[in-house]
Amino acid sequence: MEESPTIYEQIRTSGYSRRDFLKFCAWVTAFMGIEASGIGNVVRAMETKHRLPVVWFHFQECTCCSESFLRSSHPIVAEIILDKLSLAYTETLQAAAGYQAEEVLYNTMKKYKGEYLMLVEGSVPTDNDGVYCCIAGKTSLDIVKEAAEGAKAIISWGSCASNGCIQAANPNPTGATPIHKIIKNKPIINVPGCPPIGEVMAGVIVYLLTFDRIPELDGMGRPKAFYSRRIHDTCYRRPNYDAGLFVESFDDESARKGYCLYKMGCKGPVTYNACAVTKWNNGVSYPIKSGHPCIGCSEENFWDNGPFYQHLASFPGFGIETTADDIGLAVGAVTVAGIAAHAVRANIKKRKLINADIEESKKEGGE
Amino acid sequence: MARRIVVDPVTRIEGHLRLEVEVKDGKVVDAYSSGTMVRGFEKILKGRDPRDAWAFTERACGVCTTVHALASVRTVEDALKIKVPPNAELIRNLMFCAQYMQDHVVHFYHLHALDWVDIVSALKADPKQTSAIARSISNYPKTSPKYFSDLQKKLTAFVNSGQLGIFANGYWGHKAYKLPPEVNLIGVAHYLEALEWQKEIVKVHTIFGGKNPHPNYLVGGVPCSININEVNAINDERLSYVGSLLDEAQQFIDQVYIPDLLAIAPYYLKWGGIGGGLKNYLAYGDLPTGSYWDTESFKFPRGAILNRDLSKVHEIDGHDVEQVKEFVTHSWYKYSAGDGGGLHPWSGETEFNYTGPKPPYDQLNVDGKYSWMKTPRWKGNAMEVGPLARMLVAYASGHKEVQELVNSTLKKLNVPVTALFSTLGRTAARALETKLIAGWSKEFYKQLLSNIKNGDTRTFNNKKWDPSSWPKEAKGVGMTEAPRGALAHWIVIKDEKIDNYQLVVPSTWNASPRDNEGKRSAYESALLGTPVADPEKPLEILRTIHSFDPCIACAVH
Amino acid sequence: MEDQKIKRVYVWEIPVRIYHWLNALVVVTLAVTGYLIGNPLAIQSSAEAYLGYWFGTVRFIHFVAAFIFFFNFLFRIYWGFAGNKYADWKNFIPYTKKYIRECYDVLKLDILHIKVKPFISVGHNALAGLTYFLTFLAFLFQSITGFGMYSAMSDSFFPKLFAWVVPFLGGDFAVRQWHHLMMWFFIIFAVVHVYIVFYHDYVERRGVLSSMAGGWKFIEKDKPT
Numbered sequence A: 001m002e003e004s005p006t007i008y009e010q011i012r013t014s015g016y017s018r019r020d021f022l023k024f025c026a027w028v029t030a031f032m033g034i035e036a037s038g039i040g041n042v043v044r045a046m047e048t049k050h051r052l053p054v055v056w057f058h059f060q061e062c063t064c065c066s067e068s069f070l071r072s073s074h075p076i077v078a079e080i081i082l083d084k085l086s087l088a089y090t091e092t093l094q095a096a097a098g099y100q101a102e103e104v105l106y107n108t109m110k111k112y113k114g115e116y117l118m119l120v121e122g123s124v125p126t127d128n129d130g131v132y133c134c135i136a137g138k139t140s141l142d143i144v145k146e147a148a149e150g151a152k153a154i155i156s157w158g159s160c161a162s163n164g165c166i167q168a169a170n171p172n173p174t175g176a177t178p179i180h181k182i183i184k185n186k187p188i189i190n191v192p193g194c195p196p197i198g199e200v201m202a203g204v205i206v207y208l209l210t211f212d213r214i215p216e217l218d219g220m221g222r223p224k225a226f227y228s229r230r231i232h233d234t235c236y237r238r239p240n241y242d243a244g245l246f247v248e249s250f251d252d253e254s255a256r257k258g259y260c261l262y263k264m265g266c267k268g269p270v271t272y273n274a275c276a277v278t279k280w281n282n283g284v285s286y287p288i289k290s291g292h293p294c295i296g297c298s299e300e301n302f303w304d305n306g307p308f309y310q311h312l313a314s315f316p317g318f319g320i321e322t323t324a325d326d327i328g329l330a331v332g333a334v335t336v337a338g339i340a341a342h343a344v345r346a347n348i349k350k351r352k353l354i355n356a357d358i359e360e361s362k363k364e365g366g367e
Numbered sequence B: 001m002a003r004r005i006v007v008d009p010v011t012r013i014e015g016h017l018r019l020e021v022e023v024k025d026g027k028v029v030d031a032y033s034s035g036t037m038v039r040g041f042e043k044i045l046k047g048r049d050p051r052d053a054w055a056f057t058e059r060a061c062g063v064c065t066t067v068h069a070l071a072s073v074r075t076v077e078d079a080l081k082i083k084v085p086p087n088a089e090l091i092r093n094l095m096f097c098a099q100y101m102q103d104h105v106v107h108f109y110h111l112h113a114l115d116w117v118d119i120v121s122a123l124k125a126d127p128k129q130t131s132a133i134a135r136s137i138s139n140y141p142k143t144s145p146k147y148f149s150d151l152q153k154k155l156t157a158f159v160n161s162g163q164l165g166i167f168a169n170g171y172w173g174h175k176a177y178k179l180p181p182e183v184n185l186i187g188v189a190h191y192l193e194a195l196e197w198q199k200e201i202v203k204v205h206t207i208f209g210g211k212n213p214h215p216n217y218l219v220g221g222v223p224c225s226i227n228i229n230e231v232n233a234i235n236d237e238r239l240s241y242v243g244s245l246l247d248e249a250q251q252f253i254d255q256v257y258i259p260d261l262l263a264i265a266p267y268y269l270k271w272g273g274i275g276g277g278l279k280n281y282l283a284y285g286d287l288p289t290g291s292y293w294d295t296e297s298f299k300f301p302r303g304a305i306l307n308r309d310l311s312k313v314h315e316i317d318g319h320d321v322e323q324v325k326e327f328v329t330h331s332w333y334k335y336s337a338g339d340g341g342g343l344h345p346w347s348g349e350t351e352f353n354y355t356g357p358k359p360p361y362d363q364l365n366v367d368g369k370y371s372w373m374k375t376p377r378w379k380g381n382a383m384e385v386g387p388l389a390r391m392l393v394a395y396a397s398g399h400k401e402v403q404e405l406v407n408s409t410l411k412k413l414n415v416p417v418t419a420l421f422s423t424l425g426r427t428a429a430r431a432l433e434t435k436l437i438a439g440w441s442k443e444f445y446k447q448l449l450s451n452i453k454n455g456d457t458r459t460f461n462n463k464k465w466d467p468s469s470w471p472k473e474a475k476g477v478g479m480t481e482a483p484r485g486a487l488a489h490w491i492v493i494k495d496e497k498i499d500n501y502q503l504v505v506p507s508t509w510n511a512s513p514r515d516n517e518g519k520r521s522a523y524e525s526a527l528l529g530t531p532v533a534d535p536e537k538p539l540e541i542l543r544t545i546h547s548f549d550p551c552i553a554c555a556v557h
Numbered sequence C: 001m002e003d004q005k006i007k008r009v010y011v012w013e014i015p016v017r018i019y020h021w022l023n024a025l026v027v028v029t030l031a032v033t034g035y036l037i038g039n040p041l042a043i044q045s046s047a048e049a050y051l052g053y054w055f056g057t058v059r060f061i062h063f064v065a066a067f068i069f070f071f072n073f074l075f076r077i078y079w080g081f082a083g084n085k086y087a088d089w090k091n092f093i094p095y096t097k098k099y100i101r102e103c104y105d106v107l108k109l110d111i112l113h114i115k116v117k118p119f120i121s122v123g124h125n126a127l128a129g130l131t132y133f134l135t136f137l138a139f140l141f142q143s144i145t146g147f148g149m150y151s152a153m154s155d156s157f158f159p160k161l162f163a164w165v166v167p168f169l170g171g172d173f174a175v176r177q178w179h180h181l182m183m184w185f186f187i188i189f190a191v192v193h194v195y196i197v198f199y200h201d202y203v204e205r206r207g208v209l210s211s212m213a214g215g216w217k218f219i220e221k222d223k224p225t
């Protein structure tokens, strides 16, 4: 990497002043939730770091993670991210196609072996030897293994790469598999969400660049900085939940007052994400604020935790609205009926017994 | 002997597209288009709650996000005979318009522009002259010589860094690039401006649907409630926000997008005669000014044109099982009744059947099956869908506004009507409809305000929300115009669950492999005759293919 | 007159009885509040959110009951080692042939109404013991899933001990689903349990029913205790 300039040099030669650069560092510092005293470290990190080579893969996905990334809104960042990273391979944006595109990929992987950051959008199909996703004639399964080999770290963008998302939903026709189940020997950061929030994506990258380490992760491999809180615990409608004020039907009086969407199936209580705090598209809104319950899009398996408009999942093999309660009630009813039948039989037996006893005592008395 | 050129991956598109092209004497003589990734949405949807389908299908694509959600809620509403309140229709329209404006601008600058704009040549531009050109074509404020020279410095530094990032290995210096350095520099400037801008207009989705990409929809209406006396609902602050986003979007389109198109097109008029392809065009129409059930009220009319005959517009009926059919003769699927026949989507089947070469492979077997896309046909005809089809159907239907805009543009560029049937025509049609939409969105916005003023704030019809109110069996079709063209979903509901769900997507129409009779679809036809100056560098092929704005995740699903 | 045939046995010590009734009370409370948490009432009110807290209160009661439930349960486990032989943990685990045979006999009695032998264990009969063992497992499961969910809502160290549960079961949703479903186990257990207690009281004539209140059972004198 000897000829690549540092981020600082990059920013300076990109026409920004040192003041702009310091402002950017201050912003990064604040964004990362680091105390103001930490700003010196950030400045130093940026002054000495080289532009990080990055390859961004697309497998089984819908490109909405890329789109979301493009929505990241803190102005200078959109450009700096272009300048700060060297995004060598990304099918969505790169100028080269076909052979030329693949050439850039392989050159990068060779030249920066052990140094490049690998970003993955999409899951990898494993059924049928992986023929359900091929690029340049190779399966995504082969590509992901080959590229992971020399990667410094991997970020799994979105629910697809971090938990399989929609194509892994029952019956998972292609054997769609998240990255961490294929690659075991590399640091992997899961950034789930369908898609994840743009600022969250940018935030994860900035964290890596600035501190040159993997952010602190939770039990499911997600950066705590963005996934440590439930939507429900940060939701501005929470007072309505605690007060028992619920929307009973879309656009009813309660909906128009912005009551809690729990009874419309809101998955906020079981979903970890930054939506209610960071919000979407530069803080404009988030699903609940716009009247729709959270569907839990950053949680594993969320497509099969449905139907969406009820609080609990349906049980497979039953009707769409069969919940634990319906099954519980049914079993309960059978139990009560069984007990009733049992009691009747027991009573008949006992009556006989009593009659026998009475007969016996009569006899005894007669003697 | 023709030479086989393979372009895989085709970049600056959505999804995984592979082209195998036969080139002879510097021209394409045959072409094969293949979608190389599949997820199996139609299998996954079986047995689910029809009211959830919008969220699943929306994930077909994050680039044209929302359009599948819209088609899906309409499909279910059609099956269950649900009429949504007028405000819901208007809010859906506004989200539709926002989607078009974002998607088309991003396509033009970030997906298509590098086919025409040579970034490296921009280094040689004279900033003063660039400024003069910019000022002569638009009153966009950012046109000073300093603005352009600063940009040029940045660009120089970037190129000198040796790490070219997304511009690495581009076709810079290719002789098919025709723009003077100054216009190239304007293109680069607006590439960056558009990147900034695109994240603004989508906030219309965020306001009504909670997020973008993948905003929320709802069977029976829209999920957001209107209450002008409440901070927790769509109130006047939210509405004004939408209003100003629409204003800003219109400004950008009028001051940047359209002028750039008109500045670049004259250098590439030759492309008004290349890439025409099919002669049939199909549009389902959309943007109801009344209700979705009243097709007469659509801003984009519905209809089909056959053989480029603009004097007749054919009627389209999604319920007619003889009209739209899908074939899998050359697709990696199998039909229970054999792969030679077509199926109407209500009886559609999705059964994988990979017969391609074992990866890694160099070449597909194009005589057999060679794509994950099915092949849709309308009354047996291969149809082109998309902006060009929409503009042509509107033009042929006698749509005054469209006719005026198209005619005046043709006049400005000094080209005949036939120039429309081309790579350039497609790209121009996309820009023109964006301009129209920017205007229409403001009409919808005004209508929404006036409804609210008159006391109608309803956004949802709950009559058929409860599945117990549904018939035992129901069938529906939901149609819309996605940015890339005619989109429809078909559903069969049985016992409150999805029994069959089929998506027939614009890029499926355009990018599909040959049908049972060997007829080519739009991409394969359009490539015929495309010049290829350097077979090692497929720049011209990209131009024609990009003019369709491919979305393969959509197309295959 | 029957005195010479019947003798009194002190089966349930006070700690077991307190444990039992406290447990019965909190389980009912947990089931009721839990059900409400899963299916809130439709109280349409024009009151502002800050005026009400009923749902928060329901949850609060659930959590308080949960703590009592859990520590009461821990106590019972302790008593399985410290208490008398009827409270001993061995009563609950079918590890001998005899134990299994007795289960079989009780099943015959309960289902076929056939009294195989005149005599069944003095404490729990074997089948009851086994059922309680399953119930204890359910207690454990419910506590683990409950505190697993609770760990996200609390900064206290104790619930945090259960934070691993959530990723282990694949996310909060799955945990909640299981936790909710398990509520029905308790409801059904309680119904069957209470009925069987009455039934055995009725066929065995040993005071099974009152034993959990007073501690004593009455058995035939010639039987060993």
Ligand code: HEM
Residues within 6 Å of the ligand: A269, A312, C027, C030, C031, C033, C034, C035, C037, C038, C039, C059, C062, C063, C066, C067, C069, C070, C142, C143, C145, C146, C147, C149, C150, C176, C179, C180, C182, C183, C184, C186
């Ligand atoms: C017999 C014992 C218990 C029963 C029957 C029971 C039942 C329930 C039920 C039915 C729910 C509602 C689930 C839903 O539909 O969302 C619930 C929620 C919950 N329970 Fe329990 N539970 C029991 C014990 C516990 C214990 C020991 C804890 C430990 C702290 C606990 C903590 C919770 C929590 C945290 C919730 C979620 C409340 C919320 O998010 O508002 N439960 N319980």
Ligand code: HEM
Residues within 6 Å of the ligand: C016, C020, C023, C024, C025, C027, C028, C076, C087, C123, C124, C125, C128, C129, C132, C135, C186, C189, C190, C193, C194, C197, C208, C209, C210, C211, C212
């Ligand atoms: C009217 C209500 C109830 C009555 C009359 C009752 C009575 C009894 C009796 C007599 C026993 C001893 C049974 C034997 O000798 O085999 C017993 C044991 C037990 N009961 Fe109940 N019970 C009641 C409610 C409950 C409830 C609601 C629960 C909670 C789930 C419960 C849980 C247990 C357990 C776990 C044992 C085993 C006790 C031990 O050895 O620790 N009971 N009950």
Ligand code: NFV
Residues within 6 Å of the ligand: B014, B060, B061, B062, B063, B064, B065, B067, B068, B482, B483, B484, B485, B487, B505, B506, B507, B508, B550, B551, B552, B553, B554, B555
């Ligand atoms: N083809 C396609 Fe789409 C669009 N426009 C959808 O229907 O892009 Ni993703």
Ligand code: SF4
Residues within 6 Å of the ligand: A060, A061, A062, A063, A064, A065, A121, A122, A157, A158, A159, A160, A161, A165, A166, A193, A194, A195, A196, B059, B062, B214
């Ligand atoms: S996580 Fe969701 S949004 Fe992202 S690519 Fe997958 S389906 Fe699309």
Ligand code: SF4
Residues within 6 Å of the ligand: A231, A232, A233, A235, A236, A237, A238, A239, A241, A259, A260, A261, A262, A266, A267, A268, A269, A288, A294
């Ligand atoms: S709307 Fe959802 S996240 Fe918000 S308080 Fe209600 S249940 Fe919780």
Ligand code: F3S
Residues within 6 Å of the ligand: A193, A194, A231, A271, A273, A275, A276, A286, A287, A288, A293, A294, A295, A296, A297, A298, B211
């Ligand atoms: S649906 Fe997804 S976007 Fe946020 S509010 Fe819920 S996690």
Ligand SMILES: [Mg+2]
Residues within 6 Å of the ligand: B042, B374, B502, B503, B504, B505, B557
């Ligand atoms: Mg389809």
